[in-house]
Amino acid sequence: MENKEKFLEILYLMVKIRRVEERIDNLFAQGKIPGFLHVSIGQEAIAAGVCSCLDAEDSILTTHRGHGQALAKGMDLNRFMAEIYGRKDGCCKGKSGSMHIASKEDGVVGSNGIVGGGLPISLGTAFASMYRGEKNVTVCFFGDGASNQGTFHEALNLAALWNLPIVFCCENNGWAQFTSQKRYMKLENISKRAEAYGMPGVTVDGSDVLTVRGEAEKAVARARAGEGPTLLECKTRRWAGHYVGDPQKYRSPDDTREAKEHDPIARFAAFLMESKYIGPAHMDALETKVKSEIDEAVAFAEGSPVAAADELFTDVYA
Amino acid sequence: MREIRYIKAITEALSEEMARDEDVFIIGEDVGGPGGAFGATRGLLETFGDRRVKDTPISESAIVGLATGAAISGLRPVAEIMFADFLAVCMDQIVNQMAKTRYMFGGMYTMPVVIRTSCGGGLNAGPQHSQCLEAWFAHVPGLKVVMPSTPYDVKGLLKSAIRDDNPVLFFEHKALYAMKGEIPDGEYLVPIGKADVKRPGKDVSVVATSRMVHQALEAAKVLSGEGIDTEVIDLRTISPLDKETILQSVEKTSRLVIAHEAVKAFGIGAEIAAMVCEEMIDRLDAPVTRVGAPFVPTPFNLENLYLPNAGDVAAAVRNVMEF
Numbered sequence: 001m002e003n004k005e006k007f008l009e010i011l012y013l014m015v016k017i018r019r020v021e022e023r024i025d026n027l028f029a030q031g032k033i034p035g036f037l038h039v040s041i042g043q044e045a046i047a048a049g050v051c052s053c054l055d056a057e058d059s060i061l062t063t064h065r066g067h068g069q070a071l072a073k074g075m076d077l078n079r080f081m082a083e084i085y086g087r088k089d090g091c092c093k094g095k096s097g098s099m100h101i102a103s104k105e106d107g108v109v110g111s112n113g114i115v116g117g118g119l120p121i122s123l124g125t126a127f128a129s130m131y132r133g134e135k136n137v138t139v140c141f142f143g144d145g146a147s148n149q150g151t152f153h154e155a156l157n158l159a160a161l162w163n164l165p166i167v168f169c170c171e172n173n174g175w176a177q178f179t180s181q182k183r184y185m186k187l188e189n190i191s192k193r194a195e196a197y198g199m200p201g202v203t204v205d206g207s208d209v210l211t212v213r214g215e216a217e218k219a220v221a222r223a224r225a226g227e228g229p230t231l232l233e234c235k236t237r238r239w240a241g242h243y244v245g246d247p248q249k250y251r252s253p254d255d256t257r258e259a260k261e262h263d264p265i266a267r268f269a270a271f272l273m274e275s276k277y278i279g280p281a282h283m284d285a286l287e288t289k290v291k292s293e294i295d296e297a298v299a300f301a302e303g304s305p306v307a308a309a310d311e312l313f314t315d316v317y318a
Numbered sequence: 319m320r321e322i323r324y325i326k327a328i329t330e331a332l333s334e335e336m337a338r339d340e341d342v343f344i345i346g347e348d349v350g351g352p353g354g355a356f357g358a359t360r361g362l363l364e365t366f367g368d369r370r371v372k373d374t375p376i377s378e379s380a381i382v383g384l385a386t387g388a389a390i391s392g393l394r395p396v397a398e399i400m401f402a403d404f405l406a407v408c409m410d411q412i413v414n415q416m417a418k419t420r421y422m423f424g425g426m427y428t429m430p431v432v433i434r435t436s437c438g439g440g441l442n443a444g445p446q447h448s449q450c451l452e453a454w455f456a457h458v459p460g461l462k463v464v465m466p467s468t469p470y471d472v473k474g475l476l477k478s479a480i481r482d483d484n485p486v487l488f489f490e491h492k493a494l495y496a497m498k499g500e501i502p503d504g505e506y507l508v509p510i511g512k513a514d515v516k517r518p519g520k521d522v523s524v525v526a527t528s529r530m531v532h533q534a535l536e537a538a539k540v541l542s543g544e545g546i547d548t549e550v551i552d553l554r555t556i557s558p559l560d561k562e563t564i565l566q567s568v569e570k571t572s573r574l575v576i577a578h579e580a581v582k583a584f585g586i587g588a589e590i591a592a593m594v595c596e597e598m599i600d601r602l603d604a605p606v607t608r609v610g611a612p613f614v615p616t617p618f619n620l621e622n623l624y625l626p627n628a629g630d631v632a633a634a635v636r637n638v639m640e641f
Contacts, residue, residue, distance in 0.1 A: 092426065109387070114410055117415055120386070131393060158384070318420065318484050
């Protein structure tokens with residue numbers, strides 16, 4: 001049972017991510033959170049599986065759908081929630097909101113509102129580690145849609161050429177905003193592109209957290225050993241719309257129903273149950289713990305003041 | 319003092335800052351072995367090695383993105399984008415990423431990146447290798463924009479840019495690379511954000527940038543024979559704009575001409591004109607006048623017709639004097 005502690009941590013993270021996303025969805029509907037929100041419900045296994053392989057000093061870059069990875073990398077939920085609210089005590093002082101979550105001390109370099117925008121930046125954090133002779137790894141999360149941006153090509157080519165310590169983690173949920181994968185690319189597996197850059201590529205079932213973790217461990221170890229980057233494609237399902245409030249008129253109800261048949265949390269919980277890592281009462285206790293953490297975070301966020309007017313002008317220049 | 323070419327002054331600045339600070343590295347296309355398309359980084363690979371002088375594929379977004387990520391991690395990259403025109407290729411990385419990283423993350427990071435690039439015409443390089451695009455970047459909060467016109471300024475300003483904790487777009491004029499000028503033997507810095515009065519005068523102020531500084535000085539010489547005493551201000555930094563030096567000069571002369579090589583329409587001349595009108599329209603004795611390129615791409619064949627020159631500056635000055 002040597003893995004028990006890690007497994008329970010992963011389960012906790014997955015449940016936490018889902019419940020946070022659900023709460024955010026709900027708070028948005030109540031008009032409490034402004035702006036554009038993108039939730040990752042159904043994709044929790046990738047954030048939890050990959051980030052569970054990383055050390056505190058490692059870095060991640062995430063996307064507009066980046067809440068899950070930020071939390072999985074260890075961000076404080078209170079400061080996260082205050083940021084979603086745009087409040088003073090948020091991790092970015094309220095200036096980032098949902099789309100640009102970052103936390104330097106946790107190695108959450110930043111989330112990005114430009115599809116494919118983080119890929120070139122990940123070269124830099126990885127380069128800095130190599131430049132200084134450190135062993136830190138950068139994981140760059142991006143979506144299937146980003147794999148058709150020019151930045152994907154530039155970043156993967158250079159990373160492979162210089163053996164940069166990066167894991168390119170493609171969360172393939174089958175949707176580039178409102179367009180399904182078969183309508184925007186001929187390939188089924190994006191990992192196939194890795195060969196063109198001279199790096200290993202692998203496609204895994206992104207609903208299976210242990211498979212994700214297994215392949216991520218290999219990719220992280222390879223990067224840490226100075227052997228270069230890996231393209232890790234995790235096939236997943238986007239349960240909700242592109243943005244919170246998306247009526248999804250472009251998507252058939254069957255597709256949404258099918259997506260929800262792939263539940264990474266139910267699947268992992270069942271495995272843990274069968275393997276006797278957890279008992280029947282575990283999930284209820286976990287839900288209670290997570291709910292109380294979220295309640296506390298929401299209270300913290302709502303109790304945090306909005307920024308003073310002069311904050312408008314700070315942080316433009318150092 | 320000693321005489322040195324503009325291009326060599328750049329090499330000296332890079333070399334001195336790399337020797338001074340281990341966190342400074344150079345990245346760009348052909349910056350290593352070949353020493354850059356114009357030779358600005360020549361010799362640096364031999365001195366500092368391929369760990370700190372990085373040749374890249376032709377991937378401008380990767381160059382700027384890597385610089386941004388490295389700066390997030392505390393390094394001080396100096397990226398070379400061969401021609402200013404190619405900045406358009408990596409605009410997202412500059413404008414949405416590098417320029418906004420500090421602000422949108424609430425001051426979490428500093429962004430000490432310098433992007434060196436060559437701008438301007440005069441080499442018959444045609445529409446995609448000759449543009450002056452500084453106004454694009456001056457319009458973006460978070461960026462600083464520098465445009466030196468002499469060997470002295472280019473060295474001192476580049477050293478300041480490398481030490482600055484903000485992203486700096488550093489526009490070198492390719493027609494000035496061969497120009498010679500005097501610099502001190504020892505180390506010196508030229509501050510960012512400070513214009514320089516290159517020629518004092520009392521009748522009219524000409525605010526010029528980059529190559530047009532020399533055109534303005536040439537015009538001033540001709541005009542002095544006509545009894546017109548022209549003050550030539552070299553802006554040196556586009557953003558942040560040194561309003562004080564401009565306003566002080568206009569306070570004295572009451573007449574203002576702005577000369578830049580970029581297309582006149584929607585350029586920085588418009589910004590300066592508006593600023594002066596907002597601050598002191600009652601002090602002006604003549605309309606503020608701009609000299610700039612016509613609203614056409616830079617032609618290969620008719621470049622001489624296209625580029626604003628000393629004659630254009632002199633004509634503009636005569637117009638405001640006769641108003």
